[in-house]
Amino acid sequence: MSEYRLEMRDVVKTFPGVKALDGAQLKLKPGTVHALMGENGAGKSTLMKCMFGIYKMDSGEIYYEGEKVDITDPMNALNRGIAMVHQELQPIPARSVAENIYIGRYPMKKLLGFLPVIDHEKMFKDTEALLEKVHMNFDPKQKLGTLSVSQMQSVEIAKAVSADCKVLILDEPTSSLTANEVEALFTIISELKAQGVSIVYISHKMDEILRISDEVTIMRDGQYIGTWNSKELTTDLIITRMVGRELTNLYPKRENVPGEVVLKVEDFTSIHPRSFRNCSFELRKGEILGVGGLVGAQRTELMEAIFGLRGHISGKVEYKGEELHIKHPRDAIQKKIALLTEDRRATGILGVLSVADNISISSLDQYLRAGIVLDNGKIEELVQDNKEKMSIKTPSSKTAIRSLSGGNQQKVLIARWLANSPDVLILDEPTRGIDVGAKYEIYCIIADLAKQGKSIIMISSEMGELIGMSDRIMVMCDGRVTGIVDGKNATQENVLAYATQFE
Numbered sequence: 001m002s003e004y005r006l007e008m009r010d011v012v013k014t015f016p017g018v019k020a021l022d023g024a025q026l027k028l029k030p031g032t033v034h035a036l037m038g039e040n041g042a043g044k045s046t047l048m049k050c051m052f053g054i055y056k057m058d059s060g061e062i063y064y065e066g067e068k069v070d071i072t073d074p075m076n077a078l079n080r081g082i083a084m085v086h087q088e089l090q091p092i093p094a095r096s097v098a099e100n101i102y103i104g105r106y107p108m109k110k111l112l113g114f115l116p117v118i119d120h121e122k123m124f125k126d127t128e129a130l131l132e133k134v135h136m137n138f139d140p141k142q143k144l145g146t147l148s149v150s151q152m153q154s155v156e157i158a159k160a161v162s163a164d165c166k167v168l169i170l171d172e173p174t175s176s177l178t179a180n181e182v183e184a185l186f187t188i189i190s191e192l193k194a195q196g197v198s199i200v201y202i203s204h205k206m207d208e209i210l211r212i213s214d215e216v217t218i219m220r221d222g223q224y225i226g227t228w229n230s231k232e233l234t235t236d237l238i239i240t241r242m243v244g245r246e247l248t249n250l251y252p253k254r255e256n257v258p259g260e261v262v263l264k265v266e267d268f269t270s271i272h273p274r275s276f277r278n279c280s281f282e283l284r285k286g287e288i289l290g291v292g293g294l295v296g297a298q299r300t301e302l303m304e305a306i307f308g309l310r311g312h313i314s315g316k317v318e319y320k321g322e323e324l325h326i327k328h329p330r331d332a333i334q335k336k337i338a339l340l341t342e343d344r345r346a347t348g349i350l351g352v353l354s355v356a357d358n359i360s361i362s363s364l365d366q367y368l369r370a371g372i373v374l375d376n377g378k379i380e381e382l383v384q385d386n387k388e389k390m391s392i393k394t395p396s397s398k399t400a401i402r403s404l405s406g407g408n409q410q411k412v413l414i415a416r417w418l419a420n421s422p423d424v425l426i427l428d429e430p431t432r433g434i435d436v437g438a439k440y441e442i443y444c445i446i447a448d449l450a451k452q453g454k455s456i457i458m459i460s461s462e463m464g465e466l467i468g469m470s471d472r473i474m475v476m477c478d479g480r481v482t483g484i485v486d487g488k489n490a491t492q493e494n495v496l497a498y499a500t501q502f503e
Contacts, residue, residue, distance in 0.1 A: 002066035005030045005198045006051070006082075006167055011060030013046055013222075015403055018395050020046045024060075025224040026217055028167065028198040033189060035209045035230070036202045038219035038242055039435040041393060041405035044202050047219070048169045052084045053077045075104070081166035085156045085173055093145025098127035100144050101159040126162075134158050135184050148295075149343070153177055157185060161192070168192060169200045174208060175433050178295045186212055204435050206235040218242055243437045250436070251468035252443050256450035258287035258471055263424055263455065265306065268315035276302040276479040279315070283424065283455050288446065290470030290487070291459040293499050297476040299459045300342055303426045307332045307339040319424075333362070338417035342428040342459070344406065348413050351402035355394050356383045358401045358412050363419040386415035391441060407438025414445060425449065426457045431465065443469060463492050477501050 006028045013021040021043045028034050036044050049055045051062065053071040062069055064080060071077050077084075092100055099106075102123055109119040127140035136154050144152060153173065160168055170189075174182045189199060189212060203209055209216065209230070216233055218225040218241045225241055263283040270276050276298040283289050291299050304310045306317055308326040317324045319335055326332050332339070341347040350358055360367060360379045367382070369375045383397040390411045394404055401409055410430060417425060427446070431439040446469065450456055460466050466473050470487045475498035483498035 002063065004028060004063070005065060007061075007063040008047065008051060009061045009063070011047060011050055012058045013043075013050060013055055014058055018403075020222050021050070021057075021060075022222040023224060024219060024222065026051075026200075027227070028200065029215075030166075030198055031193050031196045032214040033193060033199045033201050033212050035213035035216040036200055036219070037204075037209065037216060037238060038225075039405075039407075039437045041221070041408065042219040042242070042435075043222040044219055045171055046222075048084060048171060048200065048202070051077070051167075052082060052169065078105075078163055078165075081164070082169070083160040083163045083165035083167070084169040084171065085153075085160050086171055091144050091152050091155075093143065095144060096141050097131075097138050097144055097147075097155055098123050098140040100155060101127055101130070101162055130158055130162050134161055134188050154181060154184075157188065161188065165197060167198045167200070169202075171202045172204070172433050173201070174203065174205065182208075204433070204439075206238060209238070210235070220244060239436055242435065250440070250464070252440070252447045254288070254447045254450065254469075254471075256286045256288065256447065256471070259285040259453075261285075262320055264318040266316050266318075268302065268305065268317070269313055270298075270301060270305060270479075271311040271313050272301075274479070275310075276305070276476075279476075279479075279481050281474050281481060281484065283457060284471075285423075285455055286450050286453045287471045288450050288456045288458055288469055288487075290466040290473040291457060291476065292461075292463070292466045292473050292495050293476035295461070296478070297499065298479040299476050300428055301479075302476070303339065303428060303457065303459060307337060307426060309339075333420060333422075336421065336423040337426070338420060338422035338424070339426045340410075340413055340417060340428060340430060342432070344409055344413065344433070349401045349409050351400070353401065354398045355392070355401050355404070355412055356380065356397040359383050359386060359415045359419060362416050366419075382419060386411075386418070390415060390445060405434075405438070407434040407441070410434060410438075410442060411445070414442075418449075422454070424455045424457070426459075428459045429461065430458060431460075431462070439465075463495060466490070466495065467492070475499050478503065 004027045008026040011021050011024040024043055024047050038044050050057050053073040053076050062071060107119040107122045108116050111117045124140045131138055136158055157173060173185060177185065192199060201213060213230045215227055216230050217227045261282045262285045266280050268279045279302055293299050301310060305312045308329045308331055324335060356379055360382060367375045367378045380397060386392060392411045393408050401412055431442050446456055458469060467490045472487055473485045473490050473495060474481060475483045475495055477499055482501040485494055
């Protein structure tokens, strides 16, 4: 009997123009949490998709409980006891929590003794028991679309647990979870581990990795670097092995000098009574204004309203002394205001289109010949210019953006907005779900834009990022602006004090 529940040996996977996996390896022991780490584009998710049957390996072998197996598709993997919670959620909002959990494997019964139909009563009852088991207080009949992103993430985790798996793959499972939900997830992981389940845990959050993992495998550029006992590792050591070099500073030196006020928001209040209210703040030229707060603070909602994506009933926005009347995003874009949205996959990238299409789509009117024909030559110049300036790693401008790593997708989205030469950039969680190396590159881009005189609003849930990158930090709690902290004086304690200042 093998000491490993699952082994992946010498896995190779190639996509057009890029070798995603080159001799990758992984060995999972029963009842352990095995962290899989590496920069975006290192091949972590690709390796897991090969394990789960989403991708077919070009070469390599998988051994499951000592036996060589061929995992042909996700259902085949589930039947073997392998489950996966994906980084990018794919919920069905119009269906219930129970239906989302049991999709593709609904409990059935015979109607009139011969007609197979879904046994909804059993499904709801089983879902209720499952949710209680994993400490999630949801109504099984509730529409999934009424839940928050973090709650949907929790349902996905429950779905994986419901499969009675022996191997559970968690790809960035805490990227959208609150602190309490993270603790609940760690409790579930401990219980599964005690039951002998092998857990693959992919995350860029070093503190989580060092806290819950037993072993760490590091990948770089699709290749296997090594596996270590977690107790032997430190954050600095992991980073060095991930990126192949030492990162002496997590944040770049900033040379921007904030100037006059360019954006002034006064008493801004949402049309929804439980959203933001009476919010006021100023943004200066060349300033990075961080926006902090706990989940539910309404930071995203406030910025989307300023951009014209949400309605408001009172308050005003002044831009360079002129009152703006923004009813739609196009009004904001015309006034040189840009918004990089929080959910890269759902509201950012156009996955089926190319890198060139994604960069140019918001500024196509600037690349027309005779007002009717696209000038593909000028679009290619735009793409190549941004590819060089932002170090976007892509085989070509015609590559589908969905095949790029998260960090490179984010750079493409920033390039899209910069093509419009905005003066104000609202960046909502600009480094969510990307690795430490790619984060540093995004930070450098933000710092350089501020140095050029661009005004940046940066929403972030990472305290270190807020403190390390902001000239000032505006903190919100329960829909209100509760305080503004000078970046030089900001500490986790004083930011958190404002973030928990409930009425």
